[in-house]
Amino acid sequence: MRKLGRKWRWFHRMGSPRWFYEITGGWLPWLIPLAFSLLAIGLFWGLFLAPPDARQGQSYRIIFVHVPASFLALVGYYVLAIAGAVGLIWRIKMSFILMKAAAPIGAALTFIALFTGAIWGKPTWGTYWVWDARITSMLILLFLYLGVMALQRALVSTDTAFKASAILALVGTVNIPIIYKSVDWWYTLHQPATLKLTSSSTMHIEMLQPLFFMICGFYLFYMLVLILFARLEILQREKSSRWVRSLVSEDCVI
Amino acid sequence: MSNIARSTHPGLMAYVRRDVSLSIRSNSGAYAPLLFFCMVCTLVPISISPNPQKLAELAPGIIWIMALLASLLSIERIFVFDYEDGSLEQMLIAPNMMAFPVLGKIIAHWLVTGLPLTFLSPAIGLMFALPNNAYGPMILSLAAGTAYLSLVGAVIASLTVSLGRGGFLISLLAVPLYMPILVFGTSTVTYAVAKMPWSAPLATMGAMLAIALVLCPLLASWALRVTNGG
Amino acid sequence: MSNIARSTHPGLMAYVRRDVSLSIRSNSGAYAPLLFFCMVCTLVPISISPNPQKLAELAPGIIWIMALLASLLSIERIFVFDYEDGSLEQMLIAPNMMAFPVLGKIIAHWLVTGLPLTFLSPAIGLMFALPNNAYGPMILSLAAGTAYLSLVGAVIASLTVSLGRGGFLISLLAVPLYMPILVFGTSTVTYAVAKMPWSAPLATMGAMLAIALVLCPLLASWALRVTNGG
Amino acid sequence: MVFPLPNDFLLEADDVSYVRDDMIIFEDVKLSLSEGEIVHITGPNGCGKTTLIKILTTIITPTRGAVYYKGRSASDVRYQYLSDLLYIGHKTGIKSSLNAEENLLWMAAADGIEDNRIVLDALSMMGFDSGLCHRPCGQLSAGQLQRVALSRLVFTEKHIWFLDEPMAALDSVSIKAVNQCIASHLERNGAVLITSHQPIDFHPVRKFELTNWCL
Amino acid sequence: MVFPLPNDFLLEADDVSYVRDDMIIFEDVKLSLSEGEIVHITGPNGCGKTTLIKILTTIITPTRGAVYYKGRSASDVRYQYLSDLLYIGHKTGIKSSLNAEENLLWMAAADGIEDNRIVLDALSMMGFDSGLCHRPCGQLSAGQLQRVALSRLVFTEKHIWFLDEPMAALDSVSIKAVNQCIASHLERNGAVLITSHQPIDFHPVRKFELTNWCL
């Protein structure tokens, strides 16, 4: 093999699942308490301390779950697609593992966003569902996530499954802006904007602060779950390797 | 000897001809997606409303959805037979850029699905009492749109080819990607019905088609290699 | 020795269990027709109109058409895989009435297609702003109607099984036979929406179902024998 | 024929002819099979061996002639006949999404066997590696698949076996295993009808040559 | 490896390994093929013969190792290599809705042959009855289908042949015809890589035994 430069050696070592497993093992003791305390603070603040909304009363408090979940659902797709692209271009196995881990998390977050949005819709709009541009594109995002998961599951050979679902994720990325644009445009065409999500600028500062905590908490929580899923996948894939066997014989838990 | 073989290897047009004639020969014939399109369109007045005014309102959307379904359900078969009988392996070891045969097959799919459907759409429009000024835009949008559907669908079909008749999996993967073209396609027709300028959505479709024409054959041939173990 | 073999030969329930588990195992999974149903239903607001009032008007017809399509497109596979891998020949030489295995397979098809679709339909109804009083009739009509579709579809599928993936041919043959049930199904729901008594169309569907339940397995197994050379 | 033939053949084909699309595949084929006997049907490609076997198993109805089982028309004693025969053809009826054990268990159920110990034993007797048992059959090689299908021979209790080119794709070790199965079946008074382009090495094998009518 | 190997083998597999789903199919396989040589790959069912051939034809990418064509990496001279090889696998690429002649004409086009006289001659040389020519291949028997596929051998101008169990389902007459094709190809300095569970009767056939890694 060609001699690799120093930078490249680092890059490829990072691609080693074992390296990832060991390094993230050191992060977990920090990440877990941090994520959960941020979430706890944000939730408590948002649900109990923040003042009720002038128009919506108490029901607005669902925002503290809805907005972070929607936000990370979108971010999650870029994580997925970038991980897939890196895996395809540099043939890094670890990147594929991260991609595989990102799909179910993203799907779950998207589902939470849709679900909380629907619950919120009932008191505010008087209906659970409306074909608003944003909501529709969120639904399509859920389908994209599910598609990546289904393809991953259906292809039996792991290598092929990784590469194929990465290609699918890439195609999906190209389409996300188009989908968003088209759906946005479609909505404004057919129906006057009677129902609009309250814009954040009108939000009270005392509501924004706990929301900020929740978003940070969700971010860390996302990272945490991604790492845990990836570690689980690594153990499964490398179960026959020596280092995993010695791990298991030491009775380590992930 | 190798040079001769190389230069004469069946290229794009050969694949177009072969695939078109294969689907004419196949049991259900080339007219199959077309028949499906007609059959399903007839279900609409029966189950929703036979009222001409209502039908006219629904027409652009219904025609477009049914065209999309006819394309979606037939695209599955673009590579799967070749996979099952071993032709795909022969394609993989053909000494030329694989994107050309793939593009050939995509064009053939469009010729037996999208194009006849486009030609037939005025008849359906007539049955649905579509206003006169909408026929032109409808034909143009269907022609460009079904080509886009064939291109994007081929990428998905090549990802799922080794699953045998993945059947509905392909619809989960393809429908989200089909959505934008559906929006632009129906807008073109509804704009025309509403006597608004309909060139903007049609132009967008054209741009999307141009990009897909370049990217999709490459992506599909890449995906075919990957799903066959390469 | 022959008597033991005869009495223990896999019967109706064994075929139901086997086919359900096979379609759960298959790549696209048992949820596949369900996914198709959902995906296609989302196309409607995008291409026709997102206006809740309009959607509510369309809902019964659209839900029924899409259920019909999901059933139609999956019925093709009820016998074709068995034909291709040789299981069908083994079924033909099984020492019992062939109508039982066939009925088993039809029930399995309904369990993975019609039934989940029926359970999911309220969610689609919700998204289409269907009025509250229509949910009950919709569920009942879908449950009975999809069972009828599976039964009648199986007869068509057994006629076309030797054509391989006849694909669209099956839709040409089946759609005319599906029409009556579509009419009664949508009327049940639209009657309910209009607060009219909806038991008459539902009762008709029940009667049709009962007749189909007796005749179709017999017809299908006969057709299978004939198309295999018997 | 109105009366059953007065003989004791286990199986008999009486002047069977088959015409497909106005083409005579074969005409007036007479073939009989007794207990403990193996008949090897030979003939060039396309002479109708597979067709003949399908006629004998009642899958295909012959254009003329009839098949007799223990002296009575097979269509009269249909269920009795069917519950006594085993047919493994070019297509073996294996589901590619199930693994070897699941596939065989389903087939064993036809013989009233529900015990997966028996099935696993059969697989290992055919030289099928137990490490492959968890894999869906779609992921097996051509020969491994054939081994799975032929494992039925180990535990089946059917009397008459119809084997259409069972040895194709098998390596020499598995061919030996199949031969052993057939030998012990013959000892137990079973009957075997086999087609194969490879020679079959039993000493009392009766060859039945089908000539090519098409040419 | 940066530099091409300094040798003259037509084809060489250099320490090729293949791992599928964490299972080692084979490891460090070294195989070479010169002009005028025939190599018979043997081994038990499932040892990876088909996989090896697909790796050599570049359909499957090996986990480790590389294939060299005339001393240069096959992936570097990909098109040159591909235009010099012929592969007939388990699945032969025949369309069941086309007839034998149409199928072969399409395959012949890959060799720059557009003449249907050549194709018909090839079919009759493989013993394929011309009366069957008008029938779609889906209606042929197993052996007849294989005959059609192997007719390619008569007219192809490719240098390296990869044949994966070409003799399966063939009767003895057609096996002789195939052997004749191979012999004349070898005389013309062609190279053949063949797998078969049946013995192959050329005198200078080199056996290459693949062991079963999976076990």
Ligand code: HEM
């Ligand atoms: C199922 C229905 C819903 C879906 C799928 C949905 C989806 C989304 C998405 C994707 C975002 C953007 C997150 C970001 O970019 O930061 C968002 C933000 C938001 N949503 Fe929803 N939403 C739904 C229902 C609702 C309802 C009923 C309300 C309240 C009336 C609501 C209020 C908000 C607010 C206030 C924001 C933050 C505003 C912003 O940052 O632009 N949503 N929602």
Ligand SMILES: Nc1ncnc2c1ncn2[C@@H]1O[C@H](COP(=O)(O)OP(=O)(O)OP(=O)(O)O)[C@@H](O)[C@H]1O
């Ligand atoms: N699609 C697949 N997915 C996973 N594993 C496979 C697949 N195809 C083959 N295998 C496995 O790879 C190994 C090698 O298979 P291969 O087909 O190369 O064997 P082979 O030597 O050609 O056998 P045979 O003599 O039976 O044709 C086998 O153990 C098989 O189970």
Ligand SMILES: Nc1ncnc2c1ncn2[C@@H]1O[C@H](COP(=O)(O)OP(=O)(O)OP(=O)(O)O)[C@@H](O)[C@H]1O
């Ligand atoms: N489905 C079919 N439709 C029409 N003709 C067929 C069909 N299947 C086989 N035939 C023809 O019937 C004849 C007998 O076929 P059959 O498969 O019985 O031959 P076989 O003796 O088994 O040959 P092989 O040794 O190649 O397996 C052949 O000439 C074949 O072309």
Ligand SMILES: [Mg+2]
């Ligand atoms: Mg045969």
Ligand SMILES: [Mg+2]
């Ligand atoms: Mg093999």
